[in-house]
Amino acid sequence: MAKVLCVLYPDPVTGYPPKYARDGIPVISKYPNGQTAPTPQGQLGFNPGELVGCVSGELGLRSYLERQGHELIVTSDKDGADSVFDRHLGDAEVVISQPFWPAYLTAERIGKAKKLKLALTAGIGSDHVDLKAAADHGITVAEETFSNSISVAEHVVMMVLSLVRNYLPSHQYAVNGGWNIADCVSRSYDLEGMHFGTIAAGRIGLAVLRRLKPFDVHLHYYDPHRLSSEVEAELNLTYHATPQSLVQVCDVINLQTPLYPSTEHMFDDKMFELAKKGAYLINTARGKLCDRDAVVRALTSGKLAGYAGDVWFPQPAPIDHPWRTMPHEGMTPHISGSSLSAQTRYAAGTLEILECYFEGRPIRPEYLIVDGGKLAGAGAKAYKLN
Numbered sequence: 001m002a003k004v005l006c007v008l009y010p011d012p013v014t015g016y017p018p019k020y021a022r023d024g025i026p027v028i029s030k031y032p033n034g035q036t037a038p039t040p041q042g043q044l045g046f047n048p049g050e051l052v053g054c055v056s057g058e059l060g061l062r063s064y065l066e067r068q069g070h071e072l073i074v075t076s077d078k079d080g081a082d083s084v085f086d087r088h089l090g091d092a093e094v095v096i097s098q099p100f101w102p103a104y105l106t107a108e109r110i111g112k113a114k115k116l117k118l119a120l121t122a123g124i125g126s127d128h129v130d131l132k133a134a135a136d137h138g139i140t141v142a143e144e145t146f147s148n149s150i151s152v153a154e155h156v157v158m159m160v161l162s163l164v165r166n167y168l169p170s171h172q173y174a175v176n177g178g179w180n181i182a183d184c185v186s187r188s189y190d191l192e193g194m195h196f197g198t199i200a201a202g203r204i205g206l207a208v209l210r211r212l213k214p215f216d217v218h219l220h221y222y223d224p225h226r227l228s229s230e231v232e233a234e235l236n237l238t239y240h241a242t243p244q245s246l247v248q249v250c251d252v253i254n255l256q257t258p259l260y261p262s263t264e265h266m267f268d269d270k271m272f273e274l275a276k277k278g279a280y281l282i283n284t285a286r287g288k289l290c291d292r293d294a295v296v297r298a299l300t301s302g303k304l305a306g307y308a309g310d311v312w313f314p315q316p317a318p319i320d321h322p323w324r325t326m327p328h329e330g331m332t333p334h335i336s337g338s339s340l341s342a343q344t345r346y347a348a349g350t351l352e353i354l355e356c357y358f359e360g361r362p363i364r365p366e367y368l369i370v371d372g373g374k375l376a377g378a379g380a381k382a383y384k385l386n
């Protein structure tokens with residue numbers, strides 16, 4: 001019998017379950033690259049489209065785990081030495097956490113987690129796990145690759161348009177009873193004709209490029225590996241050999257690279273110095289890719305015309321985090337990859353991975369980040385240990 005320790009975000013303050021706006025979600029069985037959506041062998045413990053990412057939703061795992069005789073602990077209390085998470089970590093065999101409400105598995109915590117064999121990310125992005133420490137301790141790290149990539153790509157497109165069209169302040173005028181056309185439009189532009197660039201053109205970055213193509217923008221990208229010449233031609237892409245080269249020419253920049261030690265603070269004062277005056281920056285990848293205070297300085301000076309994203313450090317962000325109140329921001333809590341549609345897929349993926357783990361079947365390589373003491377599967381492509 002294994003102890004499975006699952007850290008999820010708190011329930012809605014309005015109570016659980018919520019009143020759903022729709023009766024269901026479309027069935028997505030394949031992703032754009034042909035990879036199949038999660039295919040657990042057993043029955044899902046929830047109806048697709050239900051809120052399963054919060055504590056009472058339990059990712060729909062309780063019935064499966066308890067049928068097998070395993071113990072499931074679900075909590076949102078994840079920080080500090082006396083947290084529920086820390087109290088159970090010592091004898092947990094499996095830890096499940098989400099990037100939206102990450103249980104930071106530091107080297108110190110991993111050192112104390114003597115029985116830990118599997119650290120599972122319900123979603124995508126396992127940077128809340130010290131991957132080197134996990135590799136050194138023989139812990140397998142896995143996530144549900146592609147489960148929420150399109151969800152995030154849609155969020156990026158929304159944020160690009162929101163910033164460029166000055167949507168959020170204009171909405172606020174309407175809410176406040178105003179009709180201040182001049183105030184609203186004095187920072188509102190068309191996206192058409194602008195130069196848009198993505199730093200990293202992986203699953204999300206490429207999906208964003210494809211979605212923006214019909215807006216008649218000039219599309220740019222940087223990635224350590226070039227896309228195929230067919231894709232470059234189809235989207236009329238300009239490739240940049242460095243992020244700096246892209247930053248110098250783009251009006252709207254999208255940050256989509258994974259966070260690992262050498263990508264931390266990729267956007268600092270020096271990088272902003274290179275940007276065009278009035279550039280927009282979107283970051284749904286990870287908060288730590290940007291130097292927190294350099295973002296505030298760039299917005300205050302007018303170097304950046306807007307910054308939007310849903311990723312912060314730490315998470316949840318403290319009440320006085322300056323990104324909550326800086327000028328021309330379009331921040332949300334970390335929600336882009338946790339739509340009800342995405343939850344259905346990553347909860348099903350979590351069940352698929354648990355079934356494989358407990359039945360001794362191989363976990364799909366596209367889900368593996370660390371295995372056998374080193375980066376593995378998708379992780380070997382996307383991450384570095386230093």
Ligand code: NDP
Binds near residue numbers: 202256285338
């Ligand atoms: P992918 O692995 O598909 O793509 C990542 C891309 O980043 C790859 O093309 C990789 O290049 C590239 N890359 C690696 N290192 C660098 C670097 N130093 N500079 C620029 N590019 C680099 O991941 P996804 O597109 O699915 O996700 C990207 C990130 O988005 C995740 O790591 C996660 O942090 C974040 N995310 C956020 C979510 C949210 O809810 N906000 C949800 C899901 C993901 P190559 O492989 O060619 O070497």
